[in-house]
Amino acid sequence: MKHKYEIVKEKIIKWVVNEKYKPHDKIPTESELMNLFKVSRHTVRRAISDLASERYVYRIQGSGIYLSDFKETELYLKKNKNVGVLTTYISNYIFPDIIRGIEDTLYDESYSLLLSSTKNNIMFENSSLKNLLAHKIDGLIMEPTKSAYQSPNIGYFNNLIKQNIPFIMINASYPQIKVPSLCVDDFKGARIAVEYLLTLGHRNIMGIFKVDDLQGVNRMNGFIAMCQENNIQLNENQIITYLSEETESLLPQKIEKLIAEKNHPTGIFCYNDEIAFKVLNIAHNFKLKVPEDISIIGFDDSQISKMVYPKLTTITHPKEKMGIDAAKLIIKLINNHNQFKDSDSILYEPTLVVRNSTAPI
Structure with missing residues (x-):
């Protein structure tokens, strides 16, 4: 079953296919899209965020959202290197800092980022992996979903290995998959x-x-x-x-x-x-x-x-540093044709930050 944001994405893409809108035409606002598709603002923003990451739409500050030229977009995706990023969450808690570190580092090296999340749900991980692999990705940074359990999505990871597409894991790792990982101790x-x-x-x-x-x-x-x-x-x-x-x-x-x-x-x-x-x-x-x-x-x-x-x-x-290190590592693996060593994994040393919520008994 498709998520609501995926349905919204597909409908916006069909606007070009059916010539309802032409490349570089302005599309309805977030509020208008909410009313049109009968979905929440979060769903609309997720759909637009994904479309923007995949360069199907672009924003002009103070003006609105515009459709890209899809022929140029497909050519861009074929010519440029793209890294998929799959985390359990995107917009809350420590994840914006991690993603910012990844995004800034990839963009500095002229890589594109395709971002998705699983909401720590195995089925969502399945559909997100399927969606990412449908695009041309040269590498994948991912946070495992429910990593304490054996993943039912091992087939997708084995497919990446067979295609020699480098991928790394952050925050945790699936024991049955041997790839570099970046985790806190x-x-x-x-x-x-x-x-x-x-x-x-x-x-x-x-x-x-x-x-x-x-x-x-x-x-x-x-x-x-x-x-x-x-x-x-x-x-x-x-x-x-x-x-x-x-x-x-x-x-x-x-x-x-x-x-x-x-x-x-x-x-x-x-x-x-x-x-x-x-x-x-x-x-x-x-x-x-x-x-x-x-x-x-x-x-x-x-x-x-x-x-x-x-x-x-x-x-x-480490948050943002983890994101930076993950982006640097995936670029290194892409350039080195997925030749990795055990030393590529990082185990960050934790430290205590004392504030006001603790005191002697």
């Missing part, structure tokens, strides 16, 4: 967070982890290992796990249940800053002060960590 990052809580005197510690991604599994394992090394006996109430689909539904209920208890944890390490923000709000709802009653640590050093009150103590993620 999530296991070590969790250990650093727990160690800091221990230095503050916290022993009643809780961890919250997403377990359908390898990042979450590795962070959970680091949390458990550090607790065991310091003789902290963890019980079932000290580790909360959740799936991507449960972030807005079941997860808040799990957190509320444990925070409401009289013997609630005094230190909480969260899968990322978004979850830390949720915990912060739930604590406030229960009239608990942060950090006086509960210390909270996030992960990723995102913009969220700097904007909330109190500002979050967190673990670093």
Whole structure:
């Protein structure tokens, strides 16, 4: 089943095929497209963003959206080198920083970027890969979807390998696919967070982890290992796990249940800053002060960590640097005919950023 934005894209392309609009004609505004296709602004923007990335449309600041000359576009795509970029998300959290690093580096080297996302959904990954491979791509940068599970889309990756199209993975990797990867040392990052809580005197510690991604599994394992090394006996109430689909539904209920208890944890390490923000709000709802009653640590050093009150103590993620490094590596592999070494992979060292959400017990 096609996504709504894909249907919108196809209809806009048909306008040229059916000569409703000619090359360089102005097309309806975002609001007009919303009314015309009965879709949300997000859907329209996603469709236009993809069309712009693929050079089927272009914007003129203050004027509007215009159709490109499709013959010129197809010629451009055939003549120039194109890199597909597939991430779990595009417009929120740390992903704009990663994509900006990729985009700026590729454009500086005269590469085109074809951008898509999976929303961390296996079926969306399938359709996105199919869409990207339908274009002429010379390389692929991708973030695995639900990387803690075996991917049902291995066939697409094997197809890339057979065609000698270089691809790399960011943030995580599928163990069964041997390609370079760029990841944060999530296991070590969790250990650093727990160690800091221990230095503050916290022993009643809780961890919250997403377990359908390898990042979450590795962070959970680091949390458990550090607790065991310091003789902290963890019980079932000290580790909360959740799936991507449960972030807005079941997860808040799990957190509320444990925070409401009289013997609630005094230190909480969260899968990322978004979850830390949720915990912060739930604590406030229960009239608990942060950090006086509960210390909270996030992960990723995102913009969220700097904007909330109190500002979050967190673990670093390289974000834009990861994007730059990924773009440089894929260009190198394209130029070297996909000859890669184990040393091409990067494991970024995490560090602790101390702010106001943590304090001695």
